[in-house]
Amino acid sequence: MTAERVWAALAELPDPEIPVISLVDLGVVRDVQVEGEHVRVQFTPTFLGCPAQEVMRDQMAEAVRSLGAEPEIDVVLDDSWSTDRITPEGRRKLEESGFAPPGPRTATGPTLVQLEAHAFRCPYCGSSDTRLENLFGPTPCRSIRYCESCRQPFEQFKTI
Amino acid sequence: MSAQAPPSAAVEAVLAFADDELVLGWRDSEWTGVAPFLEEDVAFSSIAQGEIGHARALYELVAGVQGGDADALAFDRAPEEYRCTPFAELQLVGDWAATIARHGLYEAADEIRVKALMESEWPELAGLAAKMDREETYHRMHARMWMEKLSGNERLEAALGELWPYALGVLEPEQRGELAKVAGRDEVEAVERGTHTDGFAALHEEMTIVRRSIPGAAW
Numbered sequence: 001m002t003a004e005r006v007w008a009a010l011a012e013l014p015d016p017e018i019p020v021i022s023l024v025d026l027g028v029v030r031d032v033q034v035e036g037e038h039v040r041v042q043f044t045p046t047f048l049g050c051p052a053q054e055v056m057r058d059q060m061a062e063a064v065r066s067l068g069a070e071p072e073i074d075v076v077l078d079d080s081w082s083t084d085r086i087t088p089e090g091r092r093k094l095e096e097s098g099f100a101p102p103g104p105r106t107a108t109g110p111t112l113v114q115l116e117a118h119a120f121r122c123p124y125c126g127s128s129d130t131r132l133e134n135l136f137g138p139t140p141c142r143s144i145r146y147c148e149s150c151r152q153p154f155e156q157f158k159t160i
Numbered sequence: 161m162s163a164q165a166p167p168s169a170a171v172e173a174v175l176a177f178a179d180d181e182l183v184l185g186w187r188d189s190e191w192t193g194v195a196p197f198l199e200e201d202v203a204f205s206s207i208a209q210g211e212i213g214h215a216r217a218l219y220e221l222v223a224g225v226q227g228g229d230a231d232a233l234a235f236d237r238a239p240e241e242y243r244c245t246p247f248a249e250l251q252l253v254g255d256w257a258a259t260i261a262r263h264g265l266y267e268a269a270d271e272i273r274v275k276a277l278m279e280s281e282w283p284e285l286a287g288l289a290a291k292m293d294r295e296e297t298y299h300r301m302h303a304r305m306w307m308e309k310l311s312g313n314e315r316l317e318a319a320l321g322e323l324w325p326y327a328l329g330v331l332e333p334e335q336r337g338e339l340a341k342v343a344g345r346d347e348v349e350a351v352e353r354g355t356h357t358d359g360f361a362a363l364h365e366e367m368t369i370v371r372r373s374i375p376g377a378a379w
Contacts, residue, residue: 049213078287134199136206
C-alpha cells in the first residue's frame with residue numbers, strides 16, 4: 001500500500017451534503033500515513049455540528065478497506081480545518097454547481113462588515129451586485145445571499 | 161489523549177460547559193418554526209445545531225477521560241447531576257426581546273470563556289476551543305446584529321436588566337469583571353450554577369424521553 005493510492009481513493013469520495021466536491025477537495029483529509037497494510041487517516045471535520053461527520057469517517061474507512069488495508073480514522077478536533085483548505089479545484093466545482101465559494105480568511109476571522117461589503121459574485125449570472133440575506137443556511141457551513149441582478153437567492157460557503 | 165490526565169476540576173468545568181451548550185441549544189431549537197420570520201427560523205435552528213454540536217464534542221472530551229460516551233453524559237444523568245447555568249435553562253420562546261437579550265449576553269460571556277480555554281494546558285481542550293471559537297464567530301455576529309437592531313427598545317432593555325445576574329453566572333468569578341466591562345454594566349450578585357430553574361425538570365423529561373424509551377438503542 002502507498003499513501004498515493006490512499007489519497008487517490010479518498011479523492012473519489014463525494015461530500016455527503018455537497019456531492020460535487022470530494023472530501024480531498026474539501027480539505028478534511030489532513031494526513032495519510034501508511035505502515036504496511038495499516039493506514040492512518042487524519043480527518044479534520046468542517047463544523048462540529050455537521051451531521052455528515054460520521055458518514056465521512058465511515059466512507060473513508062470503507063475506501064481504505066476496499067484497497068485491502070486496515071483503516072484507522074483519527075478525528076482531529078482542533079482548528080486545523082478552515083475554508084482556506086478547500087482546493088482551487090474544489091472552489092471551481094462549488095461555483096459551477098451554484099455555491100459561491102468562501103472568501104479568504106483574514107487573521108481575525110470574518111466580520112459582518114466584511115461579509116456585507118465584500119463583492120461576492122453570483123454563481124448563476126456572475127454579477128457582484130449581491131447582498132447577504134442570512135448568515136445561516138440549510139447546513140452549518142452555508143450562508144444565504146441574494147443576487148440583485150438576476151434576482152436569485154444562492155448559497156455561499158461560510159468563510160471560517 | 162494527553163500523556164497526563166487533566167485535573168478533575170478542568171474536567172468538571174468542561175462538563176458544565178457541555179451542559180450549557182446542550183440546554184441552550186435545546187432552548188434555541190424551540191424557536192424552529194415560530195420565529196418572527198423565516199430567516200430567523202433558519203438562524204436559530206442553525207445556531208441550536210451548532211451549540212449541540214459543541215456540546216457533543218465537549219462531552220466526548222469528558223468521556224475520553226472518565227469513560228462512557230457522549231450520549232450517556234448528555235442523556236443518562238439525573239436532573240440534579242446537570243451543572244448547566246440556570247441562564248441556559250430559562251424558557252424564553254415566545255419572547256423575542258428576552259431571547260435576543262440572552263443571545264447577546266450569552267455570546268459575550270461565552271466568548272470570554274472560549275478565549276480562556278484556548279490557552280488551556282489540556283491540549284485537546286485548547287484545540288477544541290479554537291475550533292469552537294471560529295464557529296462561534298457567526299453566532300456572535302448574529303447576536304450583535306440583533307442587539308444593535310433592538311438597541312434602545314424598552315422590552316430589550318428590561319430583559320437585559322433582568323437577565324444580567326444570570327449571565328454573570330455563566331463565568332468563573334474571576335472572569336466576571338471582564339463581562340461587566342464588555343456589557344457596560346456593574347457586577348452584581350450572580351445566579352450561580354448548582355440549582356435548577358423550575359422549568360428544568362420538564363426540559364430534562366423531554367430531552368431524555370427518546371433515549372429512556374429504548375435504552376441502549378443505536379440510532
